[in-house]
Amino acid sequence: MTDEKMVLMANQIASFFGTQPGGDQAAGVAAHLKDFWEPRMIAQLKDYLAGGGANLNPLVVEAGESL
Amino acid sequence: MKDFIIPWENGTGIQDETDRGTPAKSGKPVTLTIDGMEITVPAGTSVMRAASELGIQVPKLCATDSLEAFGSCRLCAVEIEGRRGTPASCTTPVHAGMKVHTQTDKLRKLRKGVMELYISDHPLDCLTCSANGDCELQDMAGAVGLRGVRYEAPKAGGLANHFEARNTSGEVNPEWLPKDDSNPYFTYDASKCIVCNRCVRACEEVQGTFALTIEGRGFDSRVAVGAENFLASDCVSCGACVQACPTATLQEKSVIEMGTPDRSVVTTCAYCGVGCSFKAEMQGDQLVRMVPYKNGKANRGHSCVKGRFAYGYATHQDRILNPMIRDTVDQPWREVSWEEALSFAAKKLVGLQQKYGQKSIGVITSSRCTNEETYLVQKLTRAVFGNNNTDTCARVCHSPTGYGLGQTFGTSAGTQDFDSVEHSDVVMVIGANPTDGHPVFASRLRKRLREGAKLIVVDPRRIDLLETPHMGEAHHLALKPGTNVAVVSAIGHVIVTEGLFDQTFIAERCDLDAWEDFKAFISDPRHAPEETEALTGVPAQTLREAARAFANGGNGAIYYGLGVTEHSQGSTTVMGIANLAMMTGNIGRTGVGVNPLRGQNNVQGSCDMGSFPHELPGYRHVKMPEVRKIFEDTWGVEIDPEPGLRIPNMLDAAVDGTFKGLYCQGEDILQSDPDTKHVAAGLAAMECVIVHDLFLNETANYAHVFLPGSSFLEKEGTFTNAERRINRVRKVMAPKNGYEDWEVTQLLANAVLKETGGKAWTYTHPAEIMAEIAATTPSFAGVDYAVLEEKGSVQWPCNEAHPDGTPLMHVDGFVRGKGRFIVTEYIATAEKSGPRFPLLLTTGRILSQYNVGAQTRRTENSVWHDQDVLEIHPHDAENRGLRDGDWVRLASRSGETSLRAKITDRVSPGVVYTTFHHPDTQANVITTDYSDWATNCPEYKVTAVQVSPSNGPSDWQERYNAQAEQSRRIEAAE
Structure with missing residues (x-):
């Protein structure tokens, strides 16, 4: 998928968990990605993060560290 | 119509259907005596029903137990000790100690007189009548011993009846009406009507449409539709009136043409998620009609126009009955043997995995197919392909x-x-x-x-x-x-x-x-x-x-x-x-x-059966080793612990070049999924697309292998409806393609296993597949075909804790323990209207058509809806200079199409609406690839669009149709 679409999808997930109470929003994003994203999608996200992760929600960036 | 009192018949699923005349009640017990026999029934029960429960059928015409008592025909009169007269047993409630007599000289004389009057205005053409053998009027004439009719036409002239078109001098009878055959599925023949009101009451009480009424009084009373004919009226063709009619007045055209059926088998409708039970009424292996099954717990004897009448697709000439293959999608199809098609498909799939990796192929299970078939398709990818690339059309509806x-x-x-x-x-x-x-x-x-x-x-x-x-x-x-x-x-x-x-x-x-x-x-x-x-x-x-x-x-x-x-x-x-x-x-x-409310017949079941890429059957995540172990032990393989690709991800991966092969059973993703151009690009990028379907659907335009499917009438299995109700699907005719769909999947699995050296699957009946589901999935542990035969249906969870199933969930506590409130912040979609696309398009379905229309477009339902139209508010139409019925161009950032406008204030200003039943329109060329944040379910319901006048189909539509026509060519057999 295009990076643009991947960024949109990841940011959507982060937008939801960002509204949730408690301090574990990034963990929520990471858990959701692990549960629902197929490994090649995760790999694309990690590559993108390695390349700077432009336009990604900070929660995705934080979640990326535990993927 | 006539009661078929059929005892338990092994394999047909039919249980007692006796018409007890009035509905069951639930009051306190009341004991009375009828014809010297004592019976206890709930308070509020009619004398007629109480008698029926004793096995005494009081003659009746206007009463049937799907409708409240009406008391018009007077045939059901009884005598009650201590009361004067002869009250109607249908409208008389039971009382404690009541002594009822249903057969006395007085009653016999009365009933014979009533019947004589009825028959005096009824044609005596029983032998050639379409209801011959299935007519309550005929039955009652027999039951009361009617042996003659003394009434004649008045000597002064005129016929004074409703059934003769002309008198012997050839003069027109003004009371006679021609048959109304405007409805494609049934006729209304007023000459046979006894004005019992059952049709009118069925339309009101059962269906709730109120399309029918009785106009006129006394001898002038007639059933009327408030329009020129049935088709032009508010009638929704649900069939409730036909079902209720005791004569041939409202009669299925199929019965008129073929005659009465000789056997019935209970099965489950293959349209929406309500999951209505029907009796498939047969002559040999020919389907005469589908009749809603009274004991069906989802529908309680009711039906809609689709399940009741729109089954003609199952025998439509467009059905493909032989397997076909081709190397590239620009070639015509070539009919081949099953062996050749399966071997061709298996070699391609195995080759793709060798070349592009284990995760380069996958499956899409069908929410139209049975639980057993769906289970096998997801098993194919998890156990044979060795990955979790399985998804189902629930992805695009209820994920x-x-x-x-x-x-x-x-x-x-x-x-x-x-x-x-x-x-x-x-x-x-x-x-x-x-x-x-x-x-x-x-x-x-x-x-x-x-x-x-x-x-x-x-x-x-x-x-x-x-x-x-x-x-x-x-x-x-x-x-x-x-x-x-x-x-x-x-x-x-x-x-x-x-x-x-x-x-x-x-x-x-x-x-x-x-x-x-x-x-x-x-x-x-x-x-x-x-x-x-x-x-x-x-x-x-x-x-x-x-x-x-x-x-x-x-x-x-x-x-x-x-x-x-x-x-x-x-x-x-x-x-x-x-x-x-x-x-x-x-x-x-x-x-x-x-x-x-689930969209398709087996959406619930397909989800239950592990169709989603992250879940094994029973909604258990693939990451859980204890769950994987259950299936690993059963299947003898190792299961991938990582989630697989969802449908939109498969298409993205295909465009990226990492997903190369797809087995798609009973789903038409090219028409039903959003952003048609992207779906087409994904399919076109794959090297092996296997479509398993009844018809050459739109997805098949991009397929290399076509495996012909079997209809719901041609297979054994189960569907699970929106209530979690597991209903049996029973085979009433042999598969026209040669195999039930579960057999086709097994053949494909075994063709692949032959290439890879794996152990072949050996299922011989779907009951064996259900046994495997029950053995591996706790919520199905108590489900087997014997239980379904005995109980008719069960709602999961059905297991040791809930042996009779579970009609209500979360009664004493939530499945997760405590119910969890979740914060729900509104976040606007990225899809926004603006100067270029100022309107919002939303999409939906219409009664007479069903989803992509592959079934209903091949029936006479198209008389109600032969094209998708765009509903637009008068204000928005006026701003654009549009008139009702004009061609309009509908454009979004994804694409454009053309269709006709319907101006209506059902939609608000700023909102337009259309259906997606017709491939000529391809409404999904407009919808975008935005999706639900959690599940990737597409955002079909919000697309920013512009609407403008147009001269007809767009260039894209014409190109699409040309490509589709080219792709559907079948090479003549040598």
Whole structure:
């Protein structure tokens, strides 16, 4: 998928968990990605993060560290 | 019509269907004596029904137990000791100690006289009548011993009857009416009518349409449709009137043509998620008609135009009956043997995995196919291909239900059975159009609305449910597409801030920390309806009144559809709905609950069966080693612990070049999935697309292998409906393609296993597959074919703890333990209207057509809907210079198409609406690839569009049609 679409999808997930109470929003994003994203999608996200992760929600960036 | 009293017949599923004349009641026990025999029945029961339960059938014509007693025919008169006269047994309730006589000289004489009068105005053409052998009038003439008719035409002239077109002098009889055969499926022959009113009452009481009436009085009384004919009337062709008619007045055209059936087999409809039980009535292996099965627990003897009549696709000439292959999609198809097709497919799939990796191929299971077939397809990818690349069309409809209800309640399913609605006091319908999408449930709901239940509709469009005749209070929250979460949260805000929540339920049943967080969130003034009004378009006062009605109204039930799920916040809205149910204590008893109306016959089942890439059967994540072990031990393989690709991800991966092969059973993703151009690009990038279907559907334009499928009439299995009800599907004819679909999947699996050296599958009957499901999936542990034969159906969970199944979920506690409130912040979709695309398009279904139309377009249902049209508000039409019926161009950032405009104020200004039943229109070329944040369920319901005048089909439509025609060529056999 295009990076643009991947960024949109990841940011959507982060937008939801960002509204949730408690301090574990990034963990929520990471858990959701692990549960629902197929490994090649995760790999694309990690590559993108390695390349700077432009336009990604900070929660995705934080979640990326535990993927 | 005539009662078939058939005892238990092994394999047909038919149980006692005796027509007891009036409906069952539930009062305290009352004991009386009928013809010297004592019987105890509930108070309120009619004498007629009590007699029937003793085995005494009192003669009757206007009574049938699907309708309340009417008391017009006088044939059911009885004598009661201590009472004068001869009261009608249908309208006389039982009393304690009552002594009833159903057969006396007086009654015999009376009944014979009544019958003589009836027959004096009825043609005596029984031998050539279409109802011969299936006519209650004929039966009653026999039962009362009618042996002659003394009445003649008046000597002074005129015929004074309704059944002779002309007198012997050739003069026209003004009382005679020609047959109305305008409806494609049944005829109305007024000359056979006895004006018993059953059809009129069925249309009112059972269907709730009120299309029929009796006009005139006395001898002039006639059934009338309030229009030129049935087709032009409000009639929705549900068949209830035909079912109720005791004569040949309302008769299926198929019976007129073929004659009466000689056997019946109970099976389950293959259209929507209501899952109606039908009797397939047969002559040999020819289907004569489908009749709604009285003992069917989802439909209770009712039907809609699709299940009742639209089965002609199963024998349509377009069906492909031989396997076909081709190397590239620009070649014509070549018919080959099953062996060659399967070997061709298997070699390609194995080759792709060798070249591109184990995860380069996958499957799409069908929500149209049986549980057993779906189970095998997901098993194919998990156990044979060795990956989790399985998905199903629930991805594009109710996947957010799975996520949202799983998070809040702990399981992905509706909480009630359909009977529950009979006990609801206020019903909220969100983003669903039941009269069109789930018509039999709609009829049951409308009955409750006529009894006084309140209705709240949350929908951008004024749906027909809001026009229910004789209903009481109704609220319509006509929201702007895409603002569901804001509306649901505003309802929650009103309930919480006005103190209308159920503190006791919350304290006992819900996670209190989560409740406190939620309460603080939802109480914030930004969720107040006055604040959200500008965003949602719903007036604050309207929303407040609806919220109060729901919270204060007694048993509150929520039913919702794809207008909830198919949004970028679909899962969030589902959670918001669960929040509303929990905060008002509307969970865990009859009359309440959260009920997703499932789109297709087996959407629930396909999800249950592990069709999703992250879940094994029973909604258990593939990451869980203890769950994988169960299947690894059963299947003898190692299961991939990582989730697989969902349908949109498969298409993306195909475009990227990492996903190369697909086995797609019974789903037409090219027509049904969003952003057609992207779907086409994905399919075109694959090297092996296997389509397994009845027809060369749109997806098959890009296929390399076509495996012909079998219809629901040609297979054994089970479907699971929206109530979690597992119903049997029974084979009534041999598969025209040679194999049931589960056999085709097994053949494909074995062809692949032959290439890879694996051990072949050896199922010989779907019952064996169900046994494997039961052995591996706790919620199905008690399900087997013997249980289904005995009970008719069961609702899962069905296991040791619930041997009879589970009509109501979460009765004593939630599946997850405590119910969990979840914060539901509104986040606007990225799809926004603006100067280029100022209108919002939303899509839906219509009664007579079904989804991509592959089935219904191949029936006479197209008489009601032969093309998709664009509904547009008069204001928006005028701004664009559009007239009703004009061709218009509908464009979004994804694509454009053309269709005709229908100007109506059912949609609000700024909103346009269309259906997606016709491939000529391809509404999904317009929809975007935005999707639900949690599940990737596409955002079908919100697309920014522009509408402008047009001269006809777009260039894209013409190119598409040319490509489709080219792709469907079949090489002549040598």
